[in-house]
Amino acid sequence: MEQKHKENKELIVIFTQTGFIVDYEIVPKKNLSEENQKKQEEWYTRFSKDKYKALWELGFSKQDDWMSQSISFLNFLANKLIMKISRQPDIEFTREEAELSLDYDELDEIKSMIPFSIGTEFINNEWISFIFEKIADIYRKEISGYKGTVKDFLMERNNNINVVGRVYFHLVENKDENYPFAFLATYSTENKDAGVHKAKHVPLKNALLEYKDDKEKLLQLMSTISKAADKSEFISQLMESGELFSPLKFTKKEAYTILKEIPIYEEAGIMCRIPNWWRKKSNSLRLSVHIGEKEPSKIGMDALLSFEPEILLGEEKISKEELKKLLLESEGLTLIKGKWVEIDKNKLSQVLEAYEKADSLSKEEGLTISEAMRMELNPEEGLGINEEYVDLQVSNGAWLKKVRETMIKPEIIKEVKPSEDFHATLRPYQNTGFSWLSYMQKLGFGACLADDMGLGKTVQIIAFLEKVRVTKGGKALLIIPASLIGNWEKEIERFAPLMPIVVIHGKEAVANLEEESAFLYITTYGMAARLDELKNRFWDILILDEAQAIKNPGTKQTKTIKKIKAKTRIAMTGTPIENRLSDLWSLFDFLDPGLLGNAKEFTKFTKGISENKTNYAKLRNIVNPFILRRLKTDKRVIADLPEKIEIKEYASLSRKQIVLYNKLVKDIEAKLKTTEGIERKGLVLGSIIKFKQICNHPDQYLGLSEYKADYSGKFQQLKDICENIYEKRERVLVFTQFREMTEPIADFLEKIFGREGLVLHGGTSVKNRSKMVERFNGEEYIPFMVLSLKAGGVGLNLTAANHVIHFDRWWNPAVENQATDRAFRIGQTKNVMVHKFITKGTIEEKIDSMIEEKQKLASDIIGSSGENWITELDNKSLMELFRLGGEK
Structure with a gap:
């Protein structure tokens, strides 16, 4: 499909557990030249046809302006193979039988170049070796049919390749x-x-x-x-x-x-x-800065740490006087303490000068934690060091080393038990997350809980908040997208029913903010950007859900939220936060201001990455302790997960939906008084359909065709979930029981995913069904398929999907499970997440609660009679079922 903003598209790589996907991403302010746009399009076509052959060919290209950081990484990896072939003096003898595996040093070098891109958490030794072998297979296949020399073979593809002799x-x-x-x-x-x-x-x-x-x-x-x-x-x-x-x-x-x-x-x-x-320069002289030997007197990013510089030769310490003696020797090699050392007077002078600066600094008041970490990131700024001449090693003292190790390996944190008022049993990895949040709060550090979608970030945060409420008290502010208000209210009601909360939204926002009895104040990003009163308070805890909302540091929303004062700051996100370096800076500017320097300093550092890609590893080393991200594929998590992860997603009705819903309730109440028997049964069943239509979208109920997203809480919910799915280029099945909803949903999803998906309903021919299944499960990225429940519920194998969404409810678990099983089959290698949409306060929520409370009713009655059992309720019970929650 043709995408808009052609000049703003950037070709990127999404790394996956089993390989990678090459796709476009819209990048604001990214203006590529016409020539670079053509190059992108050419390579996109190549990768679409045969991605491993394209990757092999990419290795012959030099780094170029059109390449994103993730494409550059693939280019480096493929070029590594080509260099390995070209550097084998016996390659003319071995040809396709050449040994082309990577050793541990080479693997470490490649890992140090891993960029900040989507899915890089999957890149490990096994992943690199797998991709490397895939490219090597292309080489073996092509060289086996080539009659000339390997040198000619390589130079035909790039005549600048320096093929070694023998x-x-x-x-x-x-x-x-x-x-x-x-x-x-x-x-x-x-x-x-x-x-x-x-x-x-x-x-x-x-x-x-x-x-x-x-x-x-x-x-x-x-x-x-x-x-x-x-x-x-x-x-x-x-x-x-x-x-x-x-x-x-x-x-x-x-x-x-x-x-x-x-x-x-x-x-x-x-x-x-x-x-x-x-x-390896292992005998070279370097300056080592030893930071944080003892615990500081206070906590937080401003805590002052002990700071001790020393000069190292290999792993041995040498004195300032010994270094001065070396400066008196002639240039060349000299033997010191049994090790050969290069005497380069310029470099030695720089090391001595840097040591004296660091020594002087250490005798002052010390370094804050953020200064210490910035020094590791950018030694030139901290000590005026030229990295070309001085090798700086920042090492952690006993206290800081233990703290960082604990932050990175939260399993070793002493387990914190949730409050007795917390009504849930946390899975082991969730308890680890809850304990980690408590540990980070104790240290005074901002923290990012970035678990994969479906692993229960919300329940971990609620456990943390409830523990703080019971043990310390205070006031907490939670900022979320408007579409998640219903979800959070429901989850808190379920897991922490004693927690007093207030929602700051709508006309009563300012008044609700004055509610002093609340512990947790919930508001939206839009409201937070407008309400100055939030900045005038000091909050004990400030939490952002879907924290990618502040990824753009220049927006009013982001600037306003960063001005809100809080002792503890937490960000929640299920999308990879490492996608773009500017996004990462903005997030940490909120969590731990100063950790990555100011915007100007960080921009200077990122520009240097193009020259020295090992800076990615430096940056990762600094931010990783502050991020807890577990994937559904992690061995430490997978054992705790059920086969299918089922989540109830609570949407709120829009104003238009509320008006239509209440009007329908009044109409039915009046008609019920005058109807009986078969006519009453028809009225009830017809009304259920109408309520479902209103909950889906007002236009479905009114028979209109516009389907504005703002008019439907479910459409907003669908947008939030599918944006996360698209970020990782996963695939989703969306089921609806209404055929007329399939096209509006598909049109809406097309805008989110930037490309067409598939629609399957009762009118789809058997032949076309087979083609659709084949396309959806194929190599081409087809992000979604919308299916009518009855047509798509049986006979299809759609195991490429990672997610299943039940847009509306059939209220028959057997039918819904049958539909879900289109994605979840024996042999399925992906975790499947099932999202069940429920509109809060409506008949959908009430019937769902009834089914949950009466499982026997669900299986015995609903299983055999569909929705007919509802017609047996008396008028009073029916109206309680139909009325909006809170309405009398």
């Missing part, structure tokens, strides 16, 4: 005081005795014998050395003297020359095997 340079340490290093040049040649395509490494002098009758092959082998000799006087001399063909002893000066020239040799196509301490 020559190796080896440098190792030697136990000779005068010649502490040994050097050997080797080359790889086919091992004909191995019986398979394997290579063996032999000294370079063997080439003179092997190719004595084939000068061309000898020149080809030596070509990489010739390239290196053009840029290296040292290698040129070794070649001219013939020493390069023999084992050599090197002085530390000669070894230093080799080590400094490694980039020249590798660029020429020579593989270099050198000591790990040089490659």
